[in-house]
Amino acid sequence: MPRVVSKNSEKTDNHLVNVLQIKDAKAGRVRITLIDYDESNLVEKEITHIQECKVFREKQTVTWINVDGIHKLDIIDDLGRIFDLHPLILESITTKNQRPKIEDFGNYIFVILKMLHYDEKHARVNGEQVSIVLGHNFVLSFQESKGEVFNPIRGWIRNNKGKIRKMGADYLMYSLIDAVVDNYFVILERLGEKIECLEEALVNNPKPETLGIIHRIKKDMIFMRKSVWPLREVIAALERIGSPLIRKSTQLYLKDVYDHTIQVIDTIEESRDMLSGMTDIYLSSLSNRLNEVMKVLTVIATIFIPLTFITGVYGMNFRYMPELESRLGYPGAWLVMLLIAIIMLIYFRRRKWV
Amino acid sequence: MPRVVSKNSEKTDNHLVNVLQIKDAKAGRVRITLIDYDESNLVEKEITHIQECKVFREKQTVTWINVDGIHKLDIIDDLGRIFDLHPLILESITTKNQRPKIEDFGNYIFVILKMLHYDEKHARVNGEQVSIVLGHNFVLSFQESKGEVFNPIRGWIRNNKGKIRKMGADYLMYSLIDAVVDNYFVILERLGEKIECLEEALVNNPKPETLGIIHRIKKDMIFMRKSVWPLREVIAALERIGSPLIRKSTQLYLKDVYDHTIQVIDTIEESRDMLSGMTDIYLSSLSNRLNEVMKVLTVIATIFIPLTFITGVYGMNFRYMPELESRLGYPGAWLVMLLIAIIMLIYFRRRKWV
């Protein structure tokens, strides 16, 4: 029943809160593409009437239907009816910001994952929900908006590159998941570069903004972990699930993606450790600079305050001050002041303040 | 035997300490409502004499009795006798601030959960205990005070919306739990908005109060986690329990609520990470401002202290001071002072303090 909640949560765009919202893409058109292939044949078309899909369902060839845009509930519902999907699945597909999960319904397997993009403009990581249904000889995939992550796979199918045309629908699903996970590495690399820049900036020229940027990257890392951590379980479940829909030969490939998700998680944890170490360095560099400032003030003040006192003494207007009358008074005063200054400087040099 | 303890703990209203107390709602009336339905029939009434419930127990229709107010022990006891509840359950229902838990007594299942409200006035999250008993064809629900969270469910039953009228008592219990969990998202969203505001305030204008507000939200998050964490286990147990009271078809829905509780927990952990990052930023902004203040003081002081020393020198009253007699004395002094000031400024500019 999450749809109830979702209505009043549309306004905010925060990672934390938008847990169940349905945010309609503005004026978004839903685009449905179909690729139907086996080793020797290939059909690729854009679907305009959802009932066109029906024919392909019966065929023994692998059918991949990709839906860009999940805001038109009626289209999803129609597709669900053609492929006999449970209503809860249709609800899951159209409810954004769900946790990656897998559900095995016997004659099809339903997987939700998170595709991530690095938004260079706002310097933050964005997420998009991808739902995949694997059935007998068909794969349905749903994206929130048109993306480019699946394009290489389309290319391999078109050009019969690699073994994708020789394998079944399960290998196609593996390829989709693998494309999503590979994309995580691209983002990690982008964030890693930013961390490296920050590390250099910390040493050479720490600024008040630095901590804000560290915090921003930390948030991105938390967001990524939230996406990848459950994905690990999802892929492990896919491997173990023992469904007839997933062949033995594909399991080996799934184990490979599994290893990649572990690597992503390792890298995220590593970065978080590193980032908290950087916070310490930043805070200590602030202290160091305060120390520097205070040393300058202290050195100047402690040298000149006693000297000024002496000038004050001989600026007094008492009638009877023997020193004032003496010829040696003025040079003597200078001598005393010089001595004081030198002693002070020696003291500061010993303490390594100068 | 917790009732022994509870008596002397009524005075305090602290999350930490009121673990077992019974705090009587002031002058609270107990309100009992009964809804009895199947697909075609519906009876809805307010119960004044507890014995009225007896008739409905025997009927094959689904009976939902909701009790608002748990401070009148005799009413709970009477109800317990009608539905054959174990004395320990009755004690649990009337003892506030219990940990969410599930107990399977064979012919009925007993569940305790925590309903949360965001109290805008005191800007804090409050909790209320909800106890649910699921038996054969009946559901009993107990709330500490009259709330509105279950109203949509009443509406669906009245208007025969969704499939609730077609399903059994187990689906009704699922709906109640789902309503409670969905409400958590509303609160998380409210807290998320506050965190977002704080983040902006931290960057633009950090104030001493900020850390207090962060601490307040942290406390709310700890309080929520304490409520949701055991709930996760409760729902998992409900799924696995294998009780004949819970049908196969409902288990799928329970899995859905389970996923939602995980999402709530994820979001809480995420927020806590974020909040502790914000504490760091706040502390560093304090240091930064101290640095700013000290720099201003140091620049002003280190420029003027030497100059004042020079004026002090020529304010001395020695009889024999050759400079004083010279026509160039006064402009010369100004020149020296200007030079010192300029050298100092160049030094500070190099250090980027000006």
Add this chain to the structure above:
Amino acid sequence: MPRVVSKNSEKTDNHLVNVLQIKDAKAGRVRITLIDYDESNLVEKEITHIQECKVFREKQTVTWINVDGIHKLDIIDDLGRIFDLHPLILESITTKNQRPKIEDFGNYIFVILKMLHYDEKHARVNGEQVSIVLGHNFVLSFQESKGEVFNPIRGWIRNNKGKIRKMGADYLMYSLIDAVVDNYFVILERLGEKIECLEEALVNNPKPETLGIIHRIKKDMIFMRKSVWPLREVIAALERIGSPLIRKSTQLYLKDVYDHTIQVIDTIEESRDMLSGMTDIYLSSLSNRLNEVMKVLTVIATIFIPLTFITGVYGMNFRYMPELESRLGYPGAWLVMLLIAIIMLIYFRRRKWV
């Protein structure tokens, strides 16, 4: 062989170190009370000669022997011989500061727990070891000193209140454990009140002592956790142990105590989270106050240091200083100084330091 160690560790009274010591109660008398009951009969007496217990062992009534004071090894040894206890148990009973544990010897079960007291005078939590032996129709309990926690249970037995007289020795043991656990809530409440006071003090008037008090409460929380955490496992083991000494009906009650220990642990963890948040607030309030102090110093110093320089200039004794001769010199100097002061104040107002 812990007795070897214990001898040279008597001097210290520290939570950390007194892990195995036997600290003789000063001039303590051992007091042994016996209560023997079934539903209709009740014998209550103070034992002076340990052999009096023998008669009660044979009877089919429930016999509860409570020993206050564990420093007289011969008494414990005699009792052990009458009830056929293993030497390791006798050693455990007389060795203070053991970890809560359970051991099942077949014909009796041995449990060690920790009774806690809040010592208002030293404002700290103290612990006392309680050992319980549950055998067929008898319960032996050993306390370090005379306490009042078991008094309500004595009252219930005497006045035949509740079902305790109808139940067996296992229910008696449950009641003793429950009394100990309920007492934890009282202490948590006391500590919770102190935390609440501290929180207010932190906001209104933080003092150097505050952190000391936070540390003190943290230590108490660590001490409590050390006592309660293993108790949780002990009670879980009691539930699962499948001993014929523990009836089915009592297991339900044990589950209830188990839930309470979990709640105690939750509350302890919650408090610790809260306390570490409070340390942050305290430290930041120190920084805030330093900032305040420094701002005042900086404002005063940066306004008056330039002004004092100007007065210094016109206090110089150069013979040729045109300004000194002018009628407008003095008011002009005032004007310049006022201007400087105003500009400074505007600058500080902009920076929000005034």
Add this chain to the structure above:
Amino acid sequence: MPRVVSKNSEKTDNHLVNVLQIKDAKAGRVRITLIDYDESNLVEKEITHIQECKVFREKQTVTWINVDGIHKLDIIDDLGRIFDLHPLILESITTKNQRPKIEDFGNYIFVILKMLHYDEKHARVNGEQVSIVLGHNFVLSFQESKGEVFNPIRGWIRNNKGKIRKMGADYLMYSLIDAVVDNYFVILERLGEKIECLEEALVNNPKPETLGIIHRIKKDMIFMRKSVWPLREVIAALERIGSPLIRKSTQLYLKDVYDHTIQVIDTIEESRDMLSGMTDIYLSSLSNRLNEVMKVLTVIATIFIPLTFITGVYGMNFRYMPELESRLGYPGAWLVMLLIAIIMLIYFRRRKWV
């Protein structure tokens, strides 16, 4: 093949790095003592020729051979040949700084543990490796250097105290392990006393060295945990291993040692929590003292800087300054200065700085 590494790691004496080194005791003699006993007979002798041991191996009495010094590889090898030990064991015995572990070779069990000493001179905890081989009717024990921890056991055997002479080789091994674990408590007590001293020092008179001492104790705690944590698993394995070499009656005693190791671990964790709390207190006391220092400076400076400005004003040499001529000028100036000082003091009193 760790011997390869060990050669070039002899120079350092750091807990962290000396993981596999063999550090020859300087000019150390290897001392081998043999005790052979049953309930009625006792032979105790120092072994000079390793072949003397052979006779005792065949006897049905319990034979305990203790080797002080593990740097003479040939002696260990000879002994290994007599008792049929696997080469890997001999390597383990002579390789220092191994992790506590247990290995069951069927006809003998091999255990490595860590004996700890508190080195009062350097105020640090040192470790020494103890290897124990339990076979049928024999126990071999290997220490790095001559220690006193096993002396009480020798005493019990000589004087037939306790049941050690009545029990088998397994009980002897238990006694050795128990002696090692009991010694941990002595060290914990010593460290606990130091922590208590530190706590008082923190409150009354924190010094820069304090944090160094805290760090030193933390290191010791980490070192102890590294020794005790795997020991826990070793003893648990000994209990569970189901080897015919360990009798049922001894298992009860092993459970007792197991409980003690848990207690040691608990105490270590407790101490570490406490120590990190103390670091916070120390850091805050530094801040507090800085605040104190700054308040004194600020109060003195802000009171006298304006006053000095006023004296500066009337120290100017303008020809036309009406106040200077007035009889009330001087007392008036004093009045103004007193007023300013009083206003400042009231302001500081309000802010609680004075």
Add this chain to the structure above:
Amino acid sequence: MPRVVSKNSEKTDNHLVNVLQIKDAKAGRVRITLIDYDESNLVEKEITHIQECKVFREKQTVTWINVDGIHKLDIIDDLGRIFDLHPLILESITTKNQRPKIEDFGNYIFVILKMLHYDEKHARVNGEQVSIVLGHNFVLSFQESKGEVFNPIRGWIRNNKGKIRKMGADYLMYSLIDAVVDNYFVILERLGEKIECLEEALVNNPKPETLGIIHRIKKDMIFMRKSVWPLREVIAALERIGSPLIRKSTQLYLKDVYDHTIQVIDTIEESRDMLSGMTDIYLSSLSNRLNEVMKVLTVIATIFIPLTFITGVYGMNFRYMPELESRLGYPGAWLVMLLIAIIMLIYFRRRKWV
């Protein structure tokens, strides 16, 4: 499909990001060496044509082929064809920066591990991927570049030292892994020495760079943990895997390496604890120094500011100032100033600032 990603990630050399890249060794030649041995025979040669290996595969002697350089994909492919390796393995071998893992393909076992080097020039730990394939009577090993870690093993085989010539291919694989793990200890020792140096530096002369070095070592520790942690699981799996390729006698040796990896992990965790303690000490030493600086400033300023005020008073030019005319005026002023200075010094001495 990681090869897709790897192409555009070649530019960076960061631990964090280079997760899947293939970085071609500059102008690197691939060097293939073959050692074929049994107890009595030994063939050692450098392979120039990959087909030479074919003959050795059929022989019953142990064949070890080591490949230095993994950037020539065709060579790896050829080798793969000769030894019937799965394409996924070949991809894993040539993809750098993989997580240590093990895969059992029935007739061969595939292991990836991480060899570490301490790069003295950049003062950082570098990693290199080592892949090992264990088949029936053959071992293939792949390194990124020519290293020296396997040289001792080559020596043992050549000189028939130890039992390596008497054992099978599984013992050879064990020896390779053992060499890699032993090398970890060398690096830990190097890092341990650096930590020891840092600890001394922290106490005697903390510098701003210190925290940077701590951060650097922390990063190395995180990097090592990332390499060793999964290796632990790999070796545990090797032990448990029950493959006919690994003999019983070798399992004992694998358990030994396993213990070593645990020790490495323990030491890494220990170091990390120590390093974070050192950060605290560093930060507190900064505070201490600030305190020192501020005390000097405060003492000098608070002594001389009041004195300067007094000289200011008697430097005023009021016509009517009785003190100025008195003979005792000047010495009296000195007396007052001396008194003030002495009182101040006593006050500071009491506060232990002097």
